[in-house]
Amino acid sequence: MHNPVLVLPPGRSSADLWSEIVAGDEEQERLPQQPGPGGQAIYRRRKQEKVGKQNAATGKSVVHVARVSLAANGKRVSWNRSLSTRGRTSIAVTACVHHRPEQKHARRKAKPPLPKAKVMHSFEKERSYFQEVDAFELLEESPSPKKSGTWVVGNQTDSFVIPHLSSRLEKWLISKKLNHGCGPSSTLSKILETPAMFSGAKLETPSGSLLQNNSSMCPSLICKNDLERHVHSQLIKLELKDEDLEEAVRKLSLASTCDTSEGDNWNPFTALLAVCGQTAPSNFVDVFSKFCAPSDIIKIGEGTFGEAFKAGNYVCKVVPIDGDLRVNGEVQKRSEELLEEAVLSQTLNRLREGKDDACNACTTFIQTIDLKVCQGTYDVELIRAWEDWDEKNGSENDHPKEFPEKQCYVVFVLEHGGKDLESFVLLNFDEARSLLVQVAAALAVAEAAYEFEHRDLHWGNILLSRNDSRMLNFMLEGKHVNVKTFGLCISIIDFTLSRINTGQDILFLDLSSDPYLFKGPKGDKQSETYRKMKEVTEDYWEGSFPKTNVLWLVYLVDILLLKKSFERSSKDERELRSLKKRLDKYGSTKEAIFDPFFADLLVESAV
């Protein structure tokens, strides 16, 4: 999702207007002056110049291990659309190591308190400012961190670095190679044993609950892993239950690579297919026609890596993978990254049913309905839908007709979450505070269940829709809580930067290799939030720092105050400002959810 950076309206002196608006801001930030013609600042979305596709040969050097954007002079050169460097810099191999509570990182120290607000500004000034803000398009996008990044799997204990590898399956292979004592050697086919074989082993979640799991072999290492279980369940879906699994795995081209001697040849694409319940890629028509007639497909949004299409009641996000063709100026994501994303979204899916951790549940994280691998040129109906959208909205992405026959994609079939916060019109203060409480409660639940941190909760990654419901149930650490919705339903998307502890693996993106993420305009709330996250984590992105979730709540309060207009009184605004101040003190959304601001929005319930 592309995110505008706030800049000043025409005719306004940047210094005086912004100082009025942000005078109450605790950081006393100043908006950068970006004068338009004649020295006047302007609002409009920057439409980047259309240029041809980036020739990789003209790109910059690739740093070993970390992936580096080769986009130079292309459409995606601006920091806001791309992180120049994003990479899987390390994989911690943790054979047979149970999850243990995280040790505090040695580099972590107490931070000096942030400066407190000094000046209050008047409601009237703000109101006129909001009106102006809404009257103009925004000049420049805020950083939409590149998804060229790759997931990093880490673990806090007994780790060592293995570059370029991602999945638990790979780690299993490595662990075998390195003979790290996980008991008798198992073949991959055994990892994927039938459920009947899995008995009695317990799955430890970060929140400490013990779950019945399905492993009777090497339980400490193997069968606890989400990805493996998912691969397994997909194999079962493929009706391989009654076959000799060794044979089944061979069919999936995994067995031939799972011997110790051949571990290096392990094929993440094949594993991705297995996770998607496929033995070979599908084509677009087959996937989309499950949801609607191809002629009814409508493009509804775009990101740097994904094109989002509405198909029936669902949204299909199409992400090209593994190809050499640069897409939107970026290197395509790799299969192994998508494997990790699959694990992450499946893990969050479990919160919907209170699986894995019966103490924590919510439905705010977008539901991943299905994942499919497709291959081929872009379907003609998708091209039609893409062009329709381009005509109306002016796409910043490359035209998809460029994709070659052999191009592969992952299609995420997602619940339709509605409109993003950037374009959604909030009606009143009740809706605004329901937005905040739903986001805070969801983050608190995911923190409690999986030490989850979203790390990129800008207004493009919050979707809103309306329905008839008045209450939404959350379960936080065993307590059922009803949240007042005022008919608003929030969904959180895009977990690319997120950190999660699945109970076995820690998935995170190492943002220390993304210098541009932290170089956004001074004063821009989103850019400032990345910088604050860096401060909080001290660039140790593997660690658990739930404070980052609180920073995004602060960002959202700012967005509500500064960028969204809805019916509100000066008292409402004072409440938002004082919430923002108090948020500073919380170390997690689990704490923040008990702030008085949320008190009358939460109703404890028996179920």
Ligand SMILES: Nc1ncnc2c1ncn2[C@@H]1O[C@H](COP(=O)(O)OP(=O)(O)OP(=O)(O)O)[C@@H](O)[C@H]1O
């Ligand atoms: N489940 C969904 N429901 C409704 N709209 C969606 C959904 N998923 C994505 N979209 C739309 O598509 C846009 C792009 O999706 P998303 O942000 O996930 O792509 P991306 O490639 O990861 O973006 P970027 O890398 O630029 O952040 C979203 O901003 C939203 O408008």
